[in-house]
Amino acid sequence: MNAVIELLNSHRSIRKFTDQPIPQETLNTLVQAGQAAATSSFIQACTVIQVNDKDTRSQLVECSGGQVYVGEAPAFLVFCADMQRLKLACEMNDAEINAGFTEQFITATVDVALFAQNVSIAAESLGMGVAYIGGIRNQIARVSELLDLPELVYPVFGLCLGYPDQNPEVKPRLPVDVVLKQDSYNDNGNKETIAEYDKSVREYYQTRTGGNKEMTWSEQMSGMMIKEARPHMLNFLKEKGFLLK
Amino acid sequence: MNAVIELLNSHRSIRKFTDQPIPQETLNTLVQAGQAAATSSFIQACTVIQVNDKDTRSQLVECSGGQVYVGEAPAFLVFCADMQRLKLACEMNDAEINAGFTEQFITATVDVALFAQNVSIAAESLGMGVAYIGGIRNQIARVSELLDLPELVYPVFGLCLGYPDQNPEVKPRLPVDVVLKQDSYNDNGNKETIAEYDKSVREYYQTRTGGNKEMTWSEQMSGMMIKEARPHMLNFLKEKGFLLK
Numbered sequence: 409m410n411a412v413i414e415l416l417n418s419h420r421s422i423r424k425f426t427d428q429p430i431p432q433e434t435l436n437t438l439v440q441a442g443q444a445a446a447t448s449s450f451i452q453a454c455t456v457i458q459v460n461d462k463d464t465r466s467q468l469v470e471c472s473g474g475q476v477y478v479g480e481a482p483a484f485l486v487f488c489a490d491m492q493r494l495k496l497a498c499e500m501n502d503a504e505i506n507a508g509f510t511e512q513f514i515t516a517t518v519d520v521a522l523f524a525q526n527v528s529i530a531a532e533s534l535g536m537g538v539a540y541i542g543g544i545r546n547q548i549a550r551v552s553e554l555l556d557l558p559e560l561v562y563p564v565f566g567l568c569l570g571y572p573d574q575n576p577e578v579k580p581r582l583p584v585d586v587v588l589k590q591d592s593y594n595d596n597g598n599k600e601t602i603a604e605y606d607k608s609v610r611e612y613y614q615t616r617t618g619g620n621k622e623m624t625w626s627e628q629m630s631g632m633m634i635k636e637a638r639p640h641m642l643n644f645l646k647e648k649g650f651l652l653k
Numbered sequence: 654m655n656a657v658i659e660l661l662n663s664h665r666s667i668r669k670f671t672d673q674p675i676p677q678e679t680l681n682t683l684v685q686a687g688q689a690a691a692t693s694s695f696i697q698a699c700t701v702i703q704v705n706d707k708d709t710r711s712q713l714v715e716c717s718g719g720q721v722y723v724g725e726a727p728a729f730l731v732f733c734a735d736m737q738r739l740k741l742a743c744e745m746n747d748a749e750i751n752a753g754f755t756e757q758f759i760t761a762t763v764d765v766a767l768f769a770q771n772v773s774i775a776a777e778s779l780g781m782g783v784a785y786i787g788g789i790r791n792q793i794a795r796v797s798e799l800l801d802l803p804e805l806v807y808p809v810f811g812l813c814l815g816y817p818d819q820n821p822e823v824k825p826r827l828p829v830d831v832v833l834k835q836d837s838y839n840d841n842g843n844k845e846t847i848a849e850y851d852k853s854v855r856e857y858y859q860t861r862t863g864g865n866k867e868m869t870w871s872e873q874m875s876g877m878m879i880k881e882a883r884p885h886m887l888n889f890l891k892e893k894g895f896l897l898k
Contacts, residue, residue: 409682412775416686416775417689419691437658439833443829444661444664444826446666446773449787449877451877454832456832457834457838492840493840494878495878497870500847500871500875501871509881510896511882514790517762518787521763522766524767525771526661526774528691529771533655534658542763565763579695586738587697587699588700589700589703591704591800592800593800595741595803602741625742629742630743631748633740633742636751638755641759642755651755651896
C-alpha cells in the first residue's frame, strides 16, 4: 500500500463544504488531469460545463431533487458525453458522421467517467471532497436546456467540489471475492457472502444514524431495484441522437 | 501540482510488459482500490473477471482483433457491468427486479468505469502500466460465452496490467478551453482551436513514427466516425436484458 492507494481507499462523498473558494487555475488543473485519462480510440468525448451562475445552480438543485449542496458547493461541474465535437471533426474534413450507434454511446459514456474519476482523485489529492450527482438525470431534458446542450451531447452526471466541512466514514464495500472472479463468472457463495456483508452495512448505518436507520445492503438494493428507473432516459437520449441503432 | 496529479498526467497506454508477475495479493489490493470509487446509489455494479487460463487468453486475443498484449500481459482483467448481483439482492428479499431501463445501463456502466480507473491509477502508482481494451466488444457475444456471463451482465472492456517494457510518450490532449466551458455549452472558437491542435497531433505522430504516420486528430476522428461502430452491440445488450426501455 502506498499514499496514492490510501487516498483512493479513503474516498467518501462530501456534501457539506467550507466557504473556501477554488481558484479557476486549480479547476483548470483538475480538468487537465481529467483529460489525461485513457480515452477510447482517442475520441476525447468528454466536455465539462462549470456552472457558476447562481440562478442556473438553483435550477440544478431542483433538477436533482433538492440536493442543496449542488447549489452550495464552491464548484459544480456537469460532465457531458460529447459526440458533437466529433461531428465537427468530420465537418472539418468534409465527412459525414455516422452517429447513433450504441457502441458510441458506451465509449463516450466511459470516456466521461474515466475523465471525471481523474478529476475527483486530483481534487481529493489537494484536500478537497467531491460528490457525484447522478440526480441531474431526474430532469435531464431541463438540464440540457439550461446548459444549451446541442444534439449528440448528454449530461452524464454532475460533480460537487470543495473543501470538506464534514468527515463522514468510509462506507464498507462488498467483500472482494464477490467482486473479483477467476476465469469465469461464478456466483457460487455470493448469497452467503452478501448475507454476511449485509450485517456490516446494517452496523454502519446504525452507527452513523445513532440507531435511526437499520438497513442491509440487499434490502436497500431490492427497495430500489423493484422501481422504475428514470423511464424518460431512453426517449431523451434518442432525441439527442444516441442509442438509435 | 502534486505527486498524485503528476501521476495522473503521466498516463499512457502500455502494450509491452516485462515478465515480472503481479502477485495475487497485489491484484486484490488493486481491485479493492477499485471498489473504493464512488458507486451510484451504492449499487456496486462492477464485477471483475481475472483471466489466467492460457486458452481463454488466446481466444480473447482473437476476440479483440489480434491485440497480442491481451495474451502477453502478466494480468488481464475483464470489467463487467453486473446487475445480476442486484437481482440476487432482490431475491434475497423476496422482491422482483425491474430491470431493462436505460438509466440502469448508464449507472452500471459508469460504476464500472470509475472502478477501473481507480484500479488503473493504483497500478500506475505501483510502477505498473495498463491498457484498456475496448476491442473485446468486437466479439462481445463470444467473450460473454467464454467467461460464462449470465443475463444482466456485460463485459465493458478489458485491462492489461504489468510492468512496462516500453516508454511511449504521453499523447497531447485537446486544449482545455475546448473541453471546459463556463455556464453553457458554447462551441465558438472550437474549430479554430482544433485546427491548431491538429498540428500538434500531426507532429506527435511524425515524431513517434519517424515520419511514417502523418495524421491530425480531426482526420483520425473523421476516418473513424464515418464508419459503422460495432453494429451488433444493441441486439446483444437487449438479449442480455439491457436497454429494453
